[in-house]
Structures are given as C-alpha cells and as structure tokens.
C-alpha cells in the first residue's frame with residue numbers, strides 16, 4: 001500500500017463501517033474499489049429503469065492531478081445488464097458531495113438491489129490538465145486530419 005494516495009473519506013451512512021465494510025481493494029493489485037449501494041431499503045429496479053442511488057460516503061480527492069471514475073462491475077453488467085445510466089461516472093478532485101451511482105437496468109427483467117450490495121467500482125486515475133494556446137495552424141503530424149476509420153480495418 002506504500003504507493004497509495006491518501007484520500008479523505010466521510011461516512012454519510014452509519015450502516016457503512018458497521019454493518020458493511022468501507023470500500024477496500026479486493027486484492028493487492030486490484031484497480032477498482034467496489035462501491036456499495038445504500039438505499040434505505042431493498043430497491044427493485046424495473047427493466048429498463050435508471051435510479052440514482054447513494055453510496056453512503058463522500059470523498060474529497062483534493063489533488064487536480066487525480067480524478068476518480070465509477071465503472072460498472074463486469075459480472076453485473078454482463079450477466080444481469082446492470083450498468084451505469086451515465087455509462088461512466090467522473091468524480092472531480094474538488095467534489096465533496098455524496099458519491100452517487102446512476103444504476104441502469106438495461107435488461108428485460110427487474111433487478112433487486114439490497115442495501116450494502118456492491119453495485120459499481122471506483123477507479124482513481126491520473127489527470128493531465130490542458131492550458132489552450134490558440135493557433136491559426138498546427139505543426140504537421142503523421143495523421144493530419146485523418147480519423148474515423150481512415151487507417152482501415154485490416
């Protein structure tokens with residue numbers, strides 16, 4: 001854990017850390033920390049529906065060279081169609097509000113989420129920030145303006 005970044009975390013839901021563990025890496029080299037959905041009670045997400053669920057915690061990354069993303073869990077996404085309503089969540093380094101997960105049931109069957117269920121995962125990432133310099137023309141590059149299939153398929 002020596003290379004880990006210290007991130008401030010506030011527990012907003014007293015069931016976390018008491019009835020359910022705080023987020024932690026499942027293995028020594030896991031990239032993602034599972035986030036638990038913390039609705040008041042069991043929540044049935046209808047087929048095709050989206051719900052914004054609290055995770056019961058807040059984090060303050062506090063470093064502009066970092067951000068966090070919220071990603072689906074592959075098992076839930078592939079087997080049950082439980083993914084994210086925003087596809088990927090982006091957590092800014094200066095965000096201090098409750099961490100929320102937009103859960104989307106893209107399947108054709110209802111899915112029940114119980115408080116404490118691990119519903120998505122948080123990945124901390126490095127961020128490079130831009131300072132734009134407005135120019136009239138770009139220095140030449142190998143690609144130029146080619147894109148969108150320009151290099152072919154095979």
Ligand SMILES: O=c1ccn([C@H]2C[C@H](O)[C@@H](COP(=O)(O)OP(=O)(O)OP(=O)(O)O)O2)c(=O)[nH]1
Nearest residue numbers: 070086088089090091092095098099100101102
């Ligand atoms: O899945 C998510 C995505 C975002 N957020 C929080 C953290 C993030 O820093 C903030 C704003 O997210 P974003 O910039 O993606 O949303 P927006 O619609 O542009 O809102 P804003 O106008 O507040 O930036 O909302 C979450 O809790 N969960």
Ligand SMILES: [Mg+2]
Nearest residue numbers: 090091092095
């Ligand atoms: Mg925004």
